[in-house]
Amino acid sequence: MSAFEAKLAELGVTLSEAPAPAANYVPFVQVGDLVHVSGQISMDADGMIKGKLGDDMDVEAGAAAARTCAISLLSQVKAACGGDLDRLVRVVKLVGFVNSTADFGDQPKVINGASDFMVEALGDAGRHARSAVSAASLPFGVAVEIEGIFQIK
Template structure:
């Protein structure tokens, strides 16, 4: 078991089966040593977390939704690595999208739910560049969606 797999276990995280695409795209693309993972929505064992930050969700609930996005990114990454997370060299960039009301300005705090997870699991290799933006609605009514770029061996 890789150090990253051990860390997931220590954190009490069981990776789900990677979520299948809901439209005409693939879950990830490998090109050279880079993996581009399509946006992963806030879905977990209890289903899709829906909502709008600043309306029916607070920052803490948004962070939990973003963390689920991160878990789903890691599940896709594992699939892209042929099942071996030890191949990860670096989390390069995350793009975070938050369904929010106009005037909601804590978008970065929400996406920290995913960013913090990457550092918890991957240590310094999990530190990344990032964007965090709001939008009025996300696919399927999801509260949060995050995509990512990773370097693997």
């Protein structure tokens, strides 16, 4: 088990097999030592986490949804690394999309669910640049979608 996966296990997280793409795109593209991971939607063992922040979902639930996106991102990175998550050098950037009402302004607090998880799980390697933006809707009505750029060795 990789050192990163041992830390994830301490947090009660086991990376599942990387989710397959839902349309005509690939889950990740490697360019040099960077892996660009396609947007991962909020999902847990019960299925898609749906909702609209500022309407039927609060910030805490949105942050929990963002955390699930971060876990899926790491599953994709593990796949890109041939199953060896210790090849991960750092999280470079996350871009988070929050399904929210026009007057909702706490997108950063929602995406903190992913950012905080990356730092908790990966330490300094999890610190990253970030964008957190509102979306009028997201695929399937999910609450959050996050894409990422990761450096690997």
